[in-house]
Amino acid sequence: MKTKQHKKPAGNPVKNDAGKSRLTPNKTSQKTESTRIATKPAVEKIRRTPAQIRSATTDNARSESRTPGRTAPAARGKSAPAKTPPGKMRQPTEKTKGFSAQDEAAKPRRTGTKLTRLLDLNVVATPMPGKTIKSRPAYASNSPTTQWLLYCRPGFEKDCAQEAVAHARAQRPVLAEQPDIITDSGYSTIILNEQSLNYSELIFARQLMQLHNTIAPLPERDRLTPLLLAINALPGKFGTLWLEVPDTNEGKTLSAFIRRFSPLLEEALRKQGKLVNDTPEANLPRLHIFFPDKSSALIASSNKYNSAASLMGIVRQSMPAEAPSRSTLKLAEAIEVFLDKSAQSRLLRSGMTAVDLGAAPGGWTWQMVKRGIRVTAVDNGDMKGVLAKNPMVEHLKEDGFKFTPRKSVDWLICDMVEKPGKVAELIGNWFVKGWCKHAIFNLKLPMKQRVTALDSALGGIRKQLNMEGINYKLIAKQLYHDREEITVFLSKIR
Numbered sequence: 001m002k003t004k005q006h007k008k009p010a011g012n013p014v015k016n017d018a019g020k021s022r023l024t025p026n027k028t029s030q031k032t033e034s035t036r037i038a039t040k041p042a043v044e045k046i047r048r049t050p051a052q053i054r055s056a057t058t059d060n061a062r063s064e065s066r067t068p069g070r071t072a073p074a075a076r077g078k079s080a081p082a083k084t085p086p087g088k089m090r091q092p093t094e095k096t097k098g099f100s101a102q103d104e105a106a107k108p109r110r111t112g113t114k115l116t117r118l119l120d121l122n123v124v125a126t127p128m129p130g131k132t133i134k135s136r137p138a139y140a141s142n143s144p145t146t147q148w149l150l151y152c153r154p155g156f157e158k159d160c161a162q163e164a165v166a167h168a169r170a171q172r173p174v175l176a177e178q179p180d181i182i183t184d185s186g187y188s189t190i191i192l193n194e195q196s197l198n199y200s201e202l203i204f205a206r207q208l209m210q211l212h213n214t215i216a217p218l219p220e221r222d223r224l225t226p227l228l229l230a231i232n233a234l235p236g237k238f239g240t241l242w243l244e245v246p247d248t249n250e251g252k253t254l255s256a257f258i259r260r261f262s263p264l265l266e267e268a269l270r271k272q273g274k275l276v277n278d279t280p281e282a283n284l285p286r287l288h289i290f291f292p293d294k295s296s297a298l299i300a301s302s303n304k305y306n307s308a309a310s311l312m313g314i315v316r317q318s319m320p321a322e323a324p325s326r327s328t329l330k331l332a333e334a335i336e337v338f339l340d341k342s343a344q345s346r347l348l349r350s351g352m353t354a355v356d357l358g359a360a361p362g363g364w365t366w367q368m369v370k371r372g373i374r375v376t377a378v379d380n381g382d383m384k385g386v387l388a389k390n391p392m393v394e395h396l397k398e399d400g401f402k403f404t405p406r407k408s409v410d411w412l413i414c415d416m417v418e419k420p421g422k423v424a425e426l427i428g429n430w431f432v433k434g435w436c437k438h439a440i441f442n443l444k445l446p447m448k449q450r451v452t453a454l455d456s457a458l459g460g461i462r463k464q465l466n467m468e469g470i471n472y473k474l475i476a477k478q479l480y481h482d483r484e485e486i487t488v489f490l491s492k493i494r
């Protein structure tokens, strides 16, 4: 049986001499106008004037482990780049940089990448199940490439891809033209050269995987054979097999199929020796088979130390009957995602103290109280249920932005619905004044320019703490229980 390459993500993968996948332009693949969203302004080309570039802040990278001092010019790469000897990194030409020579001269040296300076990512409507997703040629460079598959909350595909490409750009220019984005699909694919991505630095990615192959259409009568062929062509063995679907309504309709199909595929892969029991020494990669729909499959792998440790990148929580609100699930998930078991027992100990800003009706406070932590709950609204009268809780009907603690506390938690910049400044002040050691807080995302707002809010906190010489750890993620928001963990370190 032939394995037909899915055209959407990146043209036709082929092996280079080093055995790495790279991509050749897929000449037959042309995007049909019908697959494009009619309202083109959704995809804005962001072009800056030299004056705008000059005024751009240099403190805008969200990654603490970024490569210092590296400039990262944009490589829009719509025109075919000049030929480069195989194996060599192609230097961006004036054409591919996306900036004129004049712009380049006016540009300050950058230490990071502004998220608004991104590739022009194309947004296409979610294709009908079973249809091959059309794409224009996705690759136009001789450099070896890696394809990446990222899961995200449906509706955030563009943010997810933009952020990942920005992180790659902070390392070196991204030469490949990027695959189309499928709105509300719950995943994005990107193509990089030799850059790497760090899962813990990505906010919108629920899961980070290297994409090896796409099979579409996947024949209804025999899905197993083409998958086995493609998996067997991959080098090495795998320690875990995860069959996954997008976190969408369509994804939910596939769960019965996944349950039936999973043992068949697992048995066949074990028989062929491709799937084996992992050991700490072997530290084998996970194999992900992702079904965007019933008739296509993306074959990917993840490194256990650079990915989420949960199926579909989702840490599910069950609703505790006693908790006063469903918001409790957000903090429960944040604790699981940001703190490993040892950090949880060190940092969330009985006898500690916390302030909860925007506490009512009490879901977050409840998470602290159940761990034996005393909470000052600040909110004009009422605390409900078991927290309405609780000796572990002092409820103050005050403005969270004006409240000052009598004594410093171990934890600040904050879920106030406010502009992200305003909340970020408040949190930064608490750390600068030494009022708390650790914080978990939400940043609500605006409807438009979400990544820019986030970039500026988190950049503001970093700036505040850096200016005071405070060492810190900051991790930000859009959690499963986050909707139009993200959750941030900030902790002072010695």
Ligand SMILES: C[S@@+](CC[C@H](N)C(=O)[O-])C[C@H]1O[C@@H](n2cnc3c(N)ncnc32)[C@H](O)[C@@H]1O
Residues within 6 Å of the ligand: 324, 325, 326, 327, 328, 357, 358, 359, 360, 361, 362, 363, 364, 365, 378, 379, 380, 381, 398, 399, 400, 401, 415, 416, 417
């Ligand atoms: C999303 S709810 C918080 C839910 C809460 N974390 C829970 O788990 O039940 C947001 C809360 O922020 C409060 N809030 C908004 N602005 C505030 C302010 N300036 N000061 C204090 N509370 C505020 C609102 O009254 C509201 O109760």
